[in-house]
Amino acid sequence: xKDLIFERMTNFGQNLLQKAKRIFGQAEVLVxxxxxxxIWFENGELTNIEEHQTANLGLRIIYRGHLGITGTLEPKGKxxxxxEAKISSQYGDKAYFTFPPGQSVKKVKTCSExxxxxSVEKIVAEGKKAIKHLHLKLPEFNPSxxxxxxxxxxxxxxxSNGAILANEGxxxxxxxxxxxxxxxxxxxxxxxxxxxxxxxNFVDLTAEIEKSVSLGKKIIKLPKDPFLVVFPPKxxxxxxxxxxxxxxxxxxxxxxxxxxxxxxxxxFDKRIxxxxxxxxxxxxxxxxxxxxxxxxxxxxxxxxxxxxxxIYDLQEAGKAGVKPTGSxxxxxxxxxxxxxxxxxxxxxxxxxxxxxxxxIKKGILVDxxxxxxxxxxxxxxxxxRLHLGYLIDKGQIVGRVKGAGxxxxxxxxxxxxxxDLSHETEWWGGIKAPYLVLAGITISAKR
Amino acid sequence: MESTLSQEFTDRIQNIMTLLKNKADxxxxxxxxxxxxxxxxxxxxxxxxxxxxxxxxxxxxxxKGGWGFVTFRDLGELKKAAQKAFKFAxxxxxxxxxxxxxxxxxxxxxxxxxxxxxxxVKTEEKVRLLDFYRDLxxxxxxxxxxxxxxxxxxxxxKLFVSSEGSVIEQEFxxxxxxxxxxxxxxxxxxxxxxxxxxxNFSDLKGKELKIKKAIEIVNQLLxxxxxxxxxxxxxxxxxxxGTFAHEAFGHLSEADTLEKDKQLRKIMKLGRHFGNQNITIxxxxxxxxxxxxxxxxxxxxxKKAVILKKGVLVGLLNNRQTAASLKQKSNGHARAEGAQxxxxxRMGTIVVEPGKDxxxxxxxxxxRGYYCLGWLAGNTVxxxxxxxxxxxxxxxxGKLGRMVRDLKISGNIFDTLKLVEAVGSQSVEEPGxxxxxxxxxxxxxxxxxxxxxxxxxxxxxx
Numbered sequence: 001x002k003d004l005i006f007e008r009m010t011n012f013g014q015n016l017l018q019k020a021k022r023i024f025g026q027a028e029v030l031v032x033x034x035x036x037x038x039i040w041f042e043n044g045e046l047t048n049i050e051e052h053q054t055a056n057l058g059l060r061i062i063y064r065g066h067l068g069i070t071g072t073l074e075p076k077g078k079x080x081x082x083x084e085a086k087i088s089s090q091y092g093d094k095a096y097f098t099f100p101p102g103q104s105v106k107k108v109k110t111c112s113e114x115x116x117x118x119s120v121e122k123i124v125a126e127g128k129k130a131i132k133h134l135h136l137k138l139p140e141f142n143p144s145x146x147x148x149x150x151x152x153x154x155x156x157x158x159x160s161n162g163a164i165l166a167n168e169g170x171x172x173x174x175x176x177x178x179x180x181x182x183x184x185x186x187x188x189x190x191x192x193x194x195x196x197x198x199x200x201n202f203v204d205l206t207a208e209i210e211k212s213v214s215l216g217k218k219i220i221k222l223p224k225d226p227f228l229v230v231f232p233p234k235x236x237x238x239x240x241x242x243x244x245x246x247x248x249x250x251x252x253x254x255x256x257x258x259x260x261x262x263x264x265x266x267x268f269d270k271r272i273x274x275x276x277x278x279x280x281x282x283x284x285x286x287x288x289x290x291x292x293x294x295x296x297x298x299x300x301x302x303x304x305x306x307x308x309x310x311i312y313d314l315q316e317a318g319k320a321g322v323k324p325t326g327s328x329x330x331x332x333x334x335x336x337x338x339x340x341x342x343x344x345x346x347x348x349x350x351x352x353x354x355x356x357x358x359x360i361k362k363g364i365l366v367d368x369x370x371x372x373x374x375x376x377x378x379x380x381x382x383x384x385r386l387h388l389g390y391l392i393d394k395g396q397i398v399g400r401v402k403g404a405g406x407x408x409x410x411x412x413x414x415x416x417x418x419x420d421l422s423h424e425t426e427w428w429g430g431i432k433a434p435y436l437v438l439a440g441i442t443i444s445a446k447r
Numbered sequence: 448m449e450s451t452l453s454q455e456f457t458d459r460i461q462n463i464m465t466l467l468k469n470k471a472d473x474x475x476x477x478x479x480x481x482x483x484x485x486x487x488x489x490x491x492x493x494x495x496x497x498x499x500x501x502x503x504x505x506x507x508x509x510x511k512g513g514w515g516f517v518t519f520r521d522l523g524e525l526k527k528a529a530q531k532a533f534k535f536a537x538x539x540x541x542x543x544x545x546x547x548x549x550x551x552x553x554x555x556x557x558x559x560x561x562x563x564x565x566x567x568v569k570t571e572e573k574v575r576l577l578d579f580y581r582d583l584x585x586x587x588x589x590x591x592x593x594x595x596x597x598x599x600x601x602x603x604x605k606l607f608v609s610s611e612g613s614v615i616e617q618e619f620x621x622x623x624x625x626x627x628x629x630x631x632x633x634x635x636x637x638x639x640x641x642x643x644x645x646x647n648f649s650d651l652k653g654k655e656l657k658i659k660k661a662i663e664i665v666n667q668l669l670x671x672x673x674x675x676x677x678x679x680x681x682x683x684x685x686x687x688x689g690t691f692a693h694e695a696f697g698h699l700s701e702a703d704t705l706e707k708d709k710q711l712r713k714i715m716k717l718g719r720h721f722g723n724q725n726i727t728i729x730x731x732x733x734x735x736x737x738x739x740x741x742x743x744x745x746x747x748x749x750k751k752a753v754i755l756k757k758g759v760l761v762g763l764l765n766n767r768q769t770a771a772s773l774k775q776k777s778n779g780h781a782r783a784e785g786a787q788x789x790x791x792x793r794m795g796t797i798v799v800e801p802g803k804d805x806x807x808x809x810x811x812x813x814x815r816g817y818y819c820l821g822w823l824a825g826n827t828v829x830x831x832x833x834x835x836x837x838x839x840x841x842x843x844x845g846k847l848g849r850m851v852r853d854l855k856i857s858g859n860i861f862d863t864l865k866l867v868e869a870v871g872s873q874s875v876e877e878p879g880x881x882x883x884x885x886x887x888x889x890x891x892x893x894x895x896x897x898x899x900x901x902x903x904x905x906x907x908x909x
Contacts (some may be wrong), residue, residue: 053519120538383835
C-alpha cells in the first residue's frame with residue numbers, strides 16, 4: 001500500500017523524534033494514515049461515491065516528569081511542535097510511566113490484499129444486484145440504505161527507548177437497511193457486517209433481512225409481565241458497553257466504577273466468561289500492539305463469573321502500580337491515551353438456541369434500539385426503547401412488538417438473572433457472543 | 448482585516464478546477480483550517496493541555512445527478528482528487544442534475560471580536576480560571592468521587608469555492624466548557640453535567656453558582672429513588688424541551704431523509720397536522736450562540752425555516768438538491784462537520800416558540816407525573832425517539848415532590864407532539880452536539896418549558 005504523504009509524515013516523525021529526544025529525554029511519535037471508500041445506495045439508487053484520505057502525527061513527551069502532547073496533519077513545523085509539546089508538559093499530568101522499549105509482539109492477521117485491490121465498479125455492481133434482489137423478494141419494502149465501506153491504513157510508532165513498530169490493516173463494513181413506512185407503522189429492518197476482510201457479501205445480508213421480515217409480519221400487542229428478554233448476538237454489545245466502562249482502568253483509578261476493589265470476586269453468573277482480545281485474525285479491533293506500542297494479548301476479564309482483570313494504558317497502569325494490558329487507545333492525536341477494550345468474546349453455554357427457544361413461554365427477542373449508550377452508564381442502568389423486537393410465545397416467534405421499552409441494571413441481571421445462554425456464538429463486528437436469555441428486566445409500553 | 452484562505456487559495460483552486468470546465472454539471476471545493484486549545488481536568492489534576500490544528504479539504508462533483516466526493520490533505524492533491532471525484536460522479540449519475548438556484552456570492556464573513564475574545568487570552572489566564580473552578584468543586588465536603596472539567600476553544604476558517612463562481616470565507620469561533628461530576632455512595636453512582644459556557648471567554652467567568660448548584664444536584668441524586676416506569680404527564684424545562692424538539696421532530700424535518708423515500712413523502716406531506724395549535728417549531732441558524740452560521744456548506748445563505756406552525760407541517764430543512772427535488776425553497780441547511788466531510792441536511796438552532804403558560808399552571812391538575820430538568824442525551828431512529836433528563840422531581844397533586852433519578856422518556860414522533868398541552872413563556876438556550884452518519888456538528892436549541900399529556904417513562908418497575 002503506497003502512500004507518499006504517510007511516508008513523508010513518517011520521515012518527518014523520525015527527525016522530530018530525534019530532536020525531541022535530545023531536548024526532553026523521553027518522547028514518542030505516532031503516525032497514522034489511510035484511505036477509505038464509501039459507496040452509498042439510498043432508497044434503491046446509487047447516489048454517492050466517496051473517498052477519504054487521512055494522515056496525522058502525534059508527539060508525546062515526558063519532560064521534567066510531566067506529560068506533554070501535540071500533533072499535526074502536515075509534515076512540517078518541527079520547532080512549533082517542540083514548543084507546543086513543551087508548553088503542554090508545563091501543565092500536564094505527572095507521568096507514571098516511561099515509553100516502553102521495543103518488545104516482541106504476537107502475530108495477528110490484520111491486512112487483506114483483496115480489500116486493497118477491491119474495485120469500486122465491482123462493489124457498485126454487487127450493490128445494484130442486491131437491490132434488484134430486494135425489490136424482487138420484498139417489493140413492499142424500500143431498500144433505504146445500502147452502504148459499503150472499505151479501506152486500508154498504516155500505523156508507525158517509535159519512541160526514545162528504541163521501540164519501532166509498524167503495522168498495516170484493512171477494514172470492510174456493509175450496512176443494509178430496508179423500511180416499510182405506512183401510516184402508524186414504520187418497520188425498519190437492519191443488518192450489518194464488519195471485519196478486516198470481505199467475509200460476507202450483499203447476498204448474505206439480504207438473506208438475513210428476508211429472514212427478519214418473515215418473523216415480523218404480524219404486529220402483536222405486548223401482553224402483561226413477566227417476560228424473559230432475549231439478547232441475540234447482534235445486540236449483546238449493548239450490555240457489554242456498560243462492562244467496558246466499568247473495567248476501564250481510568251474509571252477504576254478514579255473510583256468511579258462499580259467494580260473498584262472487586263477483582264477476584266464472583267460478581268457475575270458463573271457461566272459468564274469474557275475475554276478482550278486483539279489477537280483474533282481479521283477482526284476489527286485486532287492489532288499486534290496498542291496505540292502506545294505495548295504488545296496486545298488475549299486478556300481474561302471475567303472467568304467463571306469471577307472478575308479477573310481491568311484494562312490499562314501506560315499511564316493508568318503506572319498509577320495503579322500494575323502492568324499495562326496493551327489497551328492504550330489514541331482516538332485523536334491531540335489527546336492522550338485512554339484504556340479501551342479490544343474485540344470482546346463472550347463464551348457460549350451448553351444448549352443450542354433452538355432448544356432454548358422452545359422452553360421460553362413468554363419473551364421478547366430484541367433486535368434494535370433507540371437510545372443506546374445513554375443513561376447512567378457508570379451505575380450500569382440501561383433504559384432502551386425497542387426499535388424492533390419480536391414476541392416469543394410458547395417457544396415460537398409469533399410477530400413483532402412496537403413501542404416498548406426495556407430497563408434494568410447490567411450488573412444485577414448478569415449476576416442474578418441469566419436464565420440461559422446458547423452454545424452458538426456469532427461475530428458481529430468486534431463482538432462475539434451467544435444468545436443471552438435474561439429475566440429481571442422491566443418492560444414498559446403504551447397500553 | 449485581511450483574509451488568509453481566500454487570498455491565498457482561491458486562484459489556485461479555480462485554476463486547478465478548470466480541468467472540469469464543461470465536463471461536470473457542478474463542483475465545489477471546501478478547504479479549511481482550525482486552531483484551538485483544549486484543557487482537561489481530571490478531579491484535582493490538570494491532566495492535559497493541547498493545541499489541536501486541523502486543515503484539509505474536499506471536492507464534490509455532480510454529473511447527471513450523481514455525486515462524487517474526495518478529500519485531500521493539501522492543495523497539491525486537489526487535481527487528482529477532482530479527477531477521481533469526477534470519475535465517481537460519472538459512475539453514479541444516470542439522470543439529470545437538479546440543484547435549487549442560488550445567488551452567486553463573494554464574501555468574507557468574519558466573526559465579531561467579542562465572539563473570538565479567547566484568541567487574546569493567554570493560556571495561563573485560562574488555566575487560572577479553570578483552576579478556580581476545580582478548587583471550588585473540591586473544597587466542598589460531599590460524596591464526589593470524580594470530576595472532569597473540559598474546556599475547548601477553536602477558531603475555524605472555511606473557504607468555499609464553486610463552479611458557479613461563489614467564493615465564501617467564514618470564520619467560526621466556538622468555545623465550550625463542560626463540567627462532569629460523579630458522586631458515589633456504596634454501589635450507587637450518579638453523574639451530572641453542566642455547561643458553564645458556550646459563548647465566549649468573558650461569559651465563562653462568574654459561574655460559581657452554577658457549579659455549586661451542580662454539586663448539590665449530583666449529591667441529591669445519590670439518595671433519590673429511581674423513577675418508576677409507566678405513562679405519565681411530564682413537564683420539562685426549556686433545556687429538555689429543546690432536546691425533545693430536536694429529537695421528536697427536528698430530524699424528521701431533514702429533507703434528505705425523505706427526498707427519495709416515496710413512502711415517507713406520502714406521510715410527511717405539507718399541511719399534515721402533527722401537533723396541537725399551541726406548538727410552533729422552526730430552525731433558525733441566525734439565532735443563538737452555538738448552532739448558528741451565516742452561509743451553509745453549499746454557499747447558501749442560512750434562512751429561518753418554519754417547520755411546524757401551530758401544529759401543522761409547513762416546511763422542511765433543505766439542501767440545494769432536496770429543495771429542487773421537493774420544489775421548495777433552498778434554506779441553507781447543508782452542513783458538514785469539517786472541510787473533509789460531505790454536507791448533510793442538519794439543524795442549526797431549533798427553536799420552539801414560547802407560549803403564555805407558567806410553571807405553576809403547568810403543574811396544576813397533575814395527580815402523578817414528573818418535572819424533568821436538564822438533559823443527558825437524545826436519540827431518534829425512524830419514528831421512535833428517546834431523551835434523558837439530567838434529573839427530575841415527582842409531581843403529586845400539582846405540587847413538586849421528591850427528586851428521582853435514572854428516568855428516560857420515549858415516544859413516537861407521530862403521536863407525541865399532539866400531547867403538548869402547555870407551552871411556557873420563558874425560553875432558554877442550550878448547546879449540543881448532533882451526530883448523523885458519524886458527523887458531529889454543533890446544534891443549539893432555544894425552547895421554553897412544555898407540558899406533555901402522557902408519555903412513556905422508561906425505568907424500573909417497583
